[in-house]
Amino acid sequence: MRILLADDEEELTEPVAAVLKKNNYSVDIVNNGDDAYDYLTGASYDAAILDIMMPGMSGLEVLKKIRAEGSTLPVLLLTAKSEIDDRVEGLDAGADDYLPKPFAMKELLARLRSITRRTAETKEVDLSFGDITLDRKKSVLNGPKGSEELSSKEFQMLEMLMLNHDTFINQDTFMEKIWGLDSDTDDRVVFVYISYVRNKLKAAGSKVTLKTKRGLGYFLKE
Template structure:
C-alpha cells in the first residue's frame, strides 16, 4: 500500500517514514503543500498523511484542491493544533481522520489501517482468495496448512495482487507502486520477489498461483 506523507519538519518526516516502512507501507514524502499536490497528480496513492502547517500551501488548501478535483483518496490530517475548530474544519472539508502531535506510533498506524480499510474492503483487515488469506494487520499469509509472515515488499506485492485477482499487473506498475519513482532498483527485482512469493504459496499448499504473461505482467489465478 502506497502513502504520501506531506510534512515540512524533516526530522519528523523521517521518523514517520521509518515507522510506516516498518509496517509494510511504501512512502513518498513532500515537504510543502505545492509539492504534495504535484505528487498527488499521479493518482497512485492509497492514503495521504497531511500536515496543516506547511509552506506554500497549508494542509487545508491542499485538501480543498484535492476534493475539488474529485480525488477521494483517504486523508489523515496530522498537526500540532488541538483546537476543536481546526478538527471540525478539516473533517468538514473532506478529511477522513485527524491526529494531533505528539502521537503514539501504534495509534498512527491503526488510524491509517482504519481509513484505508474503509475505502477498500468495508471493514475487513483480511484479504482472501482461494484457500489463502492475507492479514493486513499482522502481515501473515495463511492457509489451512499453516501461516508465514511476509517481508515488506513481498507483502505489498501480494496485497496488490489480492486486491486485483485475475488482473494482470505489469512489472512497471509494481515498480511504481512499491519501489517508487526515486528507486535505483532494476525492474528485474520484481521477478525475484515473484519467485519468493511462489515458493511461499507452494509451502502453504495454496490452490492459487502467480501466472506470468510475457511482456504483460503477472496475475493471481486459481489453479486448474
C-alpha cells in the first residue's frame, strides 16, 4: 500500500515514515502543499496523510482541490490545532479522519487502517499462485518445502507479482511503488531484490519461477 506523507516537520516525517515502512507501506514524503498536490495528481496512492499547516497550499486547500477534481482518495489530516471548529472544517472539506498532534504511532496506524478499510480487508486475504501462498499478515512465503520469512521489500515485490501475475511489471514500476518517487536508491536495487525473491521461492521448494522478458519486465510462471 502506497502512502503520501505531507508535513513540513522533518522531526515528525522521518519517524512516521520509518514506522509506516516497517508495516509494509511504501511512503513518499513532501514538505509543502504544492508538492503534495503535484504528487497526488501525478501518481497513484492508496491514502494520503496531510498536515493542515504547510508552506504553499495548506493541507485543507490540497484536500479541497483534489475532492473538487473527483478524487476519493482516503485522507487523514494532521494538525497541531485541536479546536472543534478546525475538526469540523477538515471533515466538511472531505477528510476521512482527523488526528491532532502529538499522537501515538499506534493510533496513526489504526486510523490509517480505518480509512483504508476496504483495501485493508482485501490485504488481509492470503494470496496463492501455483504451489505458493503469501501470508499477508505475517509477511511469510509458504511453499512445498516450508516457509520463508520475507523482508518488507521482498514482501512488497512478491505481493505485486502475485496480484499482477497475468501482466508484466517493469523496473520503473517497482521503483515507483516500492522505493518511492523521491528515492535516491540506484535502480539496480530492483535486480538485487529480484534475486532475493527468486532465492526465497527456491528455498520454499516452489516450482513457481520469476521470469524476465526483455523490454517488458518481470512475471511469475508456474
